[in-house]
Amino acid sequence: MCGIVGYMGCHEASPVIMSGLKMLEYRGYDSAGICTMDLGAVEIRRSSGKLVNLERLLNEQPLHGTIGIGHTRWATHGKPTVVNAHPHRGGAVVVVHNGIIENYLSLKEELLDKGHMFLSETDSEVISHLVDEKLKTATTLEEAVRLALKDLQGAYALCILSQRDDKTLIAAKSGSPMVVGIKGHEFFIASDMPAIIANTREMVIMEDGEMAVFRNGTVIFTDLDGQDIVKTPRFIDWSPMMAEKNGYPNFMLKEIHEQPQAVKNVTAGRLRPNEGDVFLEGLHLSDRQLLSFERLCLVACGTSWHAALAGKYMIEEHCRIPVDVEIASEFRYRDPLVSGKTLVIPISQSGETADTLAALREAKSRDAHIVSICNVVDSSIARESDGVIYTHAGLEIGVASTKAFTTQLVALYMLTIRLGRANGAINLEKGREMIAALNALPDLVEKTLLLDPQIEEVACEYLTSWDAIYLGRGISYPIALEGALKLKEISYIHADGYPAGEMKHGPIALIDREMPVFVLAPNDRHLVKVRSNMEEVITRGGRVAAFCSAGDEETGKRAEFSLQIPWAGEVLSAVLFAVALQLVAYNFAILKGKDVDQPRNLAKSVTVE
Ligand code: M6R
Numbered sequence: 298m299c300g301i302v303g304y305m306g307c308h309e310a311s312p313v314i315m316s317g318l319k320m321l322e323y324r325g326y327d328s329a330g331i332c333t334m335d336l337g338a339v340e341i342r343r344s345s346g347k348l349v350n351l352e353r354l355l356n357e358q359p360l361h362g363t364i365g366i367g368h369t370r371w372a373t374h375g376k377p378t379v380v381n382a383h384p385h386r387g388g389a390v391v392v393v394h395n396g397i398i399e400n401y402l403s404l405k406e407e408l409l410d411k412g413h414m415f416l417s418e419t420d421s422e423v424i425s426h427l428v429d430e431k432l433k434t435a436t437t438l439e440e441a442v443r444l445a446l447k448d449l450q451g452a453y454a455l456c457i458l459s460q461r462d463d464k465t466l467i468a469a470k471s472g473s474p475m476v477v478g479i480k481g482h483e484f485f486i487a488s489d490m491p492a493i494i495a496n497t498r499e500m501v502i503m504e505d506g507e508m509a510v511f512r513n514g515t516v517i518f519t520d521l522d523g524q525d526i527v528k529t530p531r532f533i534d535w536s537p538m539m540a541e542k543n544g545y546p547n548f549m550l551k552e553i554h555e556q557p558q559a560v561k562n563v564t565a566g567r568l569r570p571n572e573g574d575v576f577l578e579g580l581h582l583s584d585r586q587l588l589s590f591e592r593l594c595l596v597a598c599g600t601s602w603h604a605a606l607a608g609k610y611m612i613e614e615h616c617r618i619p620v621d622v623e624i625a626s627e628f629r630y631r632d633p634l635v636s637g638k639t640l641v642i643p644i645s646q647s648g649e650t651a652d653t654l655a656a657l658r659e660a661k662s663r664d665a666h667i668v669s670i671c672n673v674v675d676s677s678i679a680r681e682s683d684g685v686i687y688t689h690a691g692l693e694i695g696v697a698s699t700k701a702f703t704t705q706l707v708a709l710y711m712l713t714i715r716l717g718r719a720n721g722a723i724n725l726e727k728g729r730e731m732i733a734a735l736n737a738l739p740d741l742v743e744k745t746l747l748l749d750p751q752i753e754e755v756a757c758e759y760l761t762s763w764d765a766i767y768l769g770r771g772i773s774y775p776i777a778l779e780g781a782l783k784l785k786e787i788s789y790i791h792a793d794g795y796p797a798g799e800m801k802h803g804p805i806a807l808i809d810r811e812m813p814v815f816v817l818a819p820n821d822r823h824l825v826k827v828r829s830n831m832e833e834v835i836t837r838g839g840r841v842a843a844f845c846s847a848g849d850e851e852t853g854k855r856a857e858f859s860l861q862i863p864w865a866g867e868v869l870s871a872v873l874f875a876v877a878l879q880l881v882a883y884n885f886a887i888l889k890g891k892d893v894d895q896p897r898n899l900a901k902s903v904t905v906e
Contacts, residue, residue: 299383299395299900300369301475302492303456305466305511306483310365311355315348317485317492318369322348326895327377329369331355332384332391335362337463339391343382347895364466366456366486368393371900374401375418385417387426389460390441394421395488396452396473397906404448424449428457438462439510442469443521446508452651454488466511468503474649474677475503479530482514489902490533491692499530502675531675535692549695549787549893553879554746557739559700560872562689563707564735573728574718575711579685580668584719590640590666594633596623596656597644598903600698600782604670604705605644606775611709611868616717625652626906629659637664642712645669646693646701647902648676655906657681670708672701686712696899697786699879702779703742703872710735710868734866741863745873748860749880755842755858756884759813765790766804767878768797768834769817770827772871777817780878787893788885797823797830808839815881818853819862819870820846828852844877846870 300321304310310333318329329351330343340360344350348369368383374397375381383393387408398404401420404427409415413426427448431441438459446453452472459465468475468486478485478493478500485493486509490500501518503509507526510517518526545551567575593612595605602624609620623633625643629652635641641660645653648671657667657678668684672693679685688704714731717723723731759765765784769777777794784792795804797816808814814834818827834841835855843853846864853859862873886893 299371299488300492301367301393301395301454301456301486301488303366303393303466303468303486304484305364307363308483309361310363311360313485313496314365314367315352315355316495317487318348318367320491321487321489322369322895327370327372328379328382329367330382330384331360331365331367332458333360333362333365334458334460334463335360337460339386339458339460341384341386341391343379343384345377345379345382364458364463366391366393366458366466373397374420381417381419383421385419385422385425387413387422388429389432390425390429391458392421392425392428393456394424395454398423398449398453399451400449420451424453424455428459432459432461438465439467439508440523442467442508443523446471446521456486464512468509468511470503470507471505472651477501477503477509477516479516484511484516490535491694494533494535498533498535500533501528501530547695547894549697549699549883552693552695552699553876553883555691556700556703556746556876557742559690559704560707560739560742562691563704564711565689567711568732568735570729570732570736573723573725573732575714575732577686577711577715579687580715581684582668587716587719589638590618591638592619592621592640594621594623594635594639594641594660594665595644596625596628596641596653596660598625598650598652600702600779601644601646601650601653601705603775603779603782604702604709605642606778607706607772607871608644608709608712610772610775611713612716615713616720616722618716618720623656625650625656628656633659633663635660635663635665637666639665641665641667643667643669643678643682644705645676645678646672646690646698646705648673648678649902650678651903651906654678654681670705672704695894696896697783697882697893703875706872706875707735707738734869738865738869738872741865741873742876744863745876746880748862748877749884751858751860752877752880753884753888755860756881756888758857759840759842760885760888762811762813763791764807764812765792766807766812766814767792767794767817768800768814768827768830769794770797770823771821772868773817773819773823773874776871776874776878777815779875780815780881783879783882784885786899787882787896788889788891789897790885797827800830801833805833805837808834808837810838810840812839814839814841815878816841816843816856817874818843818845818849819867819874820849820864821867821870824852831856844874
């Protein structure tokens with residue numbers, strides 16, 4: 298959610314932190330702040346709203362010093378105001394925090410009794426006061442932090458400075474991500490790699506329960522009992538260029554257009570056309586092991602959940618294996634029926650979504666085998682899984698997930714092939730056909746992107762609508778859900794997706810001239826039924842934009858718009874329809890003048906439950 302950056306080195310900290318925060322702004326943009334330490338004194342600048350406000354403030358009132366910490370916030374406790382912005386100060390201690398401290402109210406009461414004065418409504422401020430309180434008895438800042446962390450319940454990634462020790466910066470993590478970039482005697486700390494990748498690609502990924510103590514050009518990693526931990530930096534194989542817009546007006550459009558390449562990347566080296574099979578290097582399961590599972594359980598949130606639902610359609614149909622699809626935030630709290638005979642598949646772009654991570658841990662505690670589908674390499678979900686299928690979509694910065702979704706669909710399609718080949722539900726010929734369809738996909742994504750001008754016309758026509766409905770049958774149903782989510786997220790138009798056949802059971806009451814209906818009508822076995830559902834809408838005066846398959850002149854004849862999406866086969870056409878619906882949402886949002894990369898109230902990875 299929030300983004301954290303810390304720096305200790307030989308350069309002015311404030312510009313380094315500011316450029317890191319800019320790379321993290323997609324994680325939260327309600328308010329921001331920086332604190333530096335100079336000549337034994339800490340100084341803080343904070344502002345509400347986006348980072349440009351903080352930048353303006355720093356231009357007027359620059360910060361100096363070669364040690365510093367910064368934060369960009371996605372508000373959980375307390376409104377997005379200046380007083381609630383991080384860094385927070387309690388006595389001599391300054392803290393930036395990502396996560397939620399669940400017992401902050403009781404801690405706050407104790408600290409109030411001891412004379413601490415609180416200024417903000419946040420849970421985070423309590424950490425600074427708590428460390429300050431511990432400093433009264435501890436001999437070092439490091440010890441005070443360790444004592445304070447033992448009192449905290451909840452999730453945190455923290456950077457801490459204190460005026461009492463102007464040579465030390467401390468980072469700690471439990472439940473929220475944190476990485477340390479190392480460049481000689483310079484250290485870059487961040488909640489996400491993109492913040493520091495331009496400075497160094499040598500990174501240490503911190504684990505829960507670890508602390509990093511930076512002092513005088515060195516870093517020592519310890520556990521919460523002060524025992525040293527040996528951590529080896531890894532070379533991160535990402536180019537800083539991935540975090541640039543490359544001439545596009547925003548990251549979302551860039552990422553939409555990266556999809557042909559992203560689809561190539563997720564399949565690269567994995568297709569075995571002759572064997573009609575795929576090789577998923579991170580799966581680590583033999584055919585015999587795959588056959589030992591009684592059922593699959595796909596668990597995810599948001600867009601990734603839509604991919605999971607599409608996965609159910611793929612796997613049940615082609616492999617005849619039962620698949621449950623679970624909303625991660627519900628799964629953990631309802632005594633789920635998973636066991637050692639269940640293959641649990643968490644799906645997550647970021648690999649850090651707190652709900653999905655909690656669901657993974659719940660499933661693990663019930664002996665389930667975990668194979669995740671993740672985009673971010675070495676993310677928490679990836680690390681805690683028994684196997685991983687990486688989607689290799691590259692860095693996704695736009696808050697609205699685009700290329701991450703389509704690559705998840707492709708990863709699930711490949712998993713379908715693997716499972717079907719393992720249990721014999723997919724024979725050699727069918728496997729070869731499926732691989733050929735995959736190989737053809739990137740070009741078809743490219744062709745789908747060319748529909749943009751037509752899609753813009755659709756958006757122009759319905760721009761004043763407050764609501765919209767998306768309809769689809771079969772695998773187009775999850776794609777309809779995803780189309781509706783995209784529209785909601787970035788254009789703030791209320792939208793719902795329904796299985797087309799469900800319309801008549803209630804939502805049809807909503808149909809009038811103000812409610813555009815986007816009908817997904819690929820040329821698959823559901824087409825005849827979808828046409829009937831479309832007629833039901835038109836008959837009631839509804840306005841329809843039909844998304845049909847290339848060559849289908851018939852279906853859209855009575856609709857206000859008829860767009861022809863390339864045909865990629867029954868399953869993979871879903872990827873192309875998803876791309877078209879991304880462009881629908883994008884055009885609506887741009888025409889309405891919305892910020893597509895940083896829509897209001899959202900954050901890229903949701904690391905709180
Ligand atoms: O990183 P994850 O895939 O776990 O994220 C899950 C959701 O938070 C995410 O898909 C969210 O719904 C996106 N904003 C969708 O565009």
